[in-house]
Amino acid sequence: MMAMTPGRLASQSVERLQVRADSLLREWRRANALADMVDSLNHARAGGTDTISVGALRIVTIPSPARLREAAARAWPVIDSLYGSEARQLEQRPYLIAPYDPDTTSPKPTLRGATQVPWDKDVASLAMMLLMNVPIGRPDSALQNWLGGPVAPIVHPVQARAAVYVQLVTAPSQPARNCFLGVMNDCRTALTLGQSPDPVDQWHPSAAERRALVSRSFAEYFSYSDHGARKPALQSCRAGSDSACTELLRSLPAGVLPRPLTYDARAALVHVALRLGGREAYHRLVATPGTPIADRLAAAAGVSVDSVVALWRSEILTARPAPVTVPPWGPWAALGWTAVFAVCALRSSRWRVS
Incomplete structure (x- = not known):
């Protein structure tokens, strides 16, 4: 076995401690959330609460006409398909929702930590709210920092991919534009999958x-x-002076330097990996917090990270927004309105000679 230098040993020790600290922080947050839930239920017990169950999804709510069960039935398949076996966490992490009557001036019902919604909110909006606020345990800091946010359902995937397409075409970053042209190494760079000592x-x-x-x-x-x-x-x-520009950018605080692509692009990549990897994909993604992100995506997908990136790029290019077409009569209508405005301007008193 090769001897390891003290510096390398120290580095690995720090990484292990960071992973352990992240794990303890997640458990602490989970315990606090459960304590808050119990406290909320104790406060609301006088008025009574209902628990709605759809799959592993749980909603603790105040009795009302709100169509929360229908919304949960719509949201659960999306949540289950994204998180797979990890979606069972929701059995212990319920939503807290307090519907209220929007047509009364009476005080709104109280349920500590609950989201307040009007009870006549439509099912689609309620389902959207559930999808945008899934109370799943947050992943480790390394994954969150790379992604730029939580691993969450993409509510409008077609529109999201179209927005990433626009990013690839218009981004001021050369790696992003090269990715659009098919340079796969630059796709990895644009998605910040590589570890570089000089991100500038x-x-x-x-x-x-x-x-x-x-x-x-x-x-x-x-x-x-x-x-x-x-x-x-x-x-x-x-x-x-390029050296001055470079030094200024290198002096920015950590995390401030803009990355070539935004959260939406990386989130789309994660969703590709999870879709390829099946039901246990999300579990594999979050199971090894000390591993490089590229390796974690490959483990989640069950294929190489290059295959994941290639499929991601293909789906983004396929989502190219439809060009806006002008009807044949459009230019003539524009000319007509221009003439109308010109006549109105000439008839104005500003242009008359007294």
Whole structure:
């Protein structure tokens, strides 16, 4: 067995401690949530509560005409298909919902920690609310930090993929544009799947891109931060000094540097991996918090991460938004309205000679 350097051992120890800390934090939050739920039920017991069960989904609510059961029946298949076996968590993590009468001035019913909704809200809106607030246990910080948010259902997948398509076409990041053109390594870069010691150079490799990023997104920040100490560097960057632009971007606090693509793109990638991997995919995704994200996605999907990325790109390109078509009479209508406005302007008193 090869001897390991003290530095490497220390690094691995820190990683293990971080994983353990994340695990303890999740358990602490879960215990607090359960305690809050019990406290809420005790407070509401005088007025009575109902528990709605659909699959593993639980809703603790105040008796009302709200169509929560129908909404739960719509939401549960989506939740179950995303989280698989981990969706059983919801048996111990109920929604707390307090419907109220929107047509009365009486005080709204109280249920501590509950979401208040008008009881006449339609089923589709209630189902949307359930999908957007699934009380599943949060994954580890590494996954959340990479993703930029929780692993959640994508309510409108077609529109979401179309929005990512627009990102690939219009993003100021060279890796994103190259991904659109089919450079798969740049797709991985745009999705921040690689670990780089210098994300500035990896995510924004061209000098023009770095200068535009400083000028358009951080000019005000660099003008006033540190009592204006970075103004000279900002001026040098604007004058064309790439080294000044690069150093300014490297000085940004951790997590502030814009990534090539947004949360929506990475969320779509996660959904591809979970769909490929079947019912246990989400469990595999969250089971190894100390593993690189690319490896976790591959484990979840059951195929290589390159295959996941390739399918993701294919689905994004397929979701290209339909171009807006102008009817044959459109230009003539525009000319007609232009003529009308021109006549109105000429008839105005401003243009008359007294």
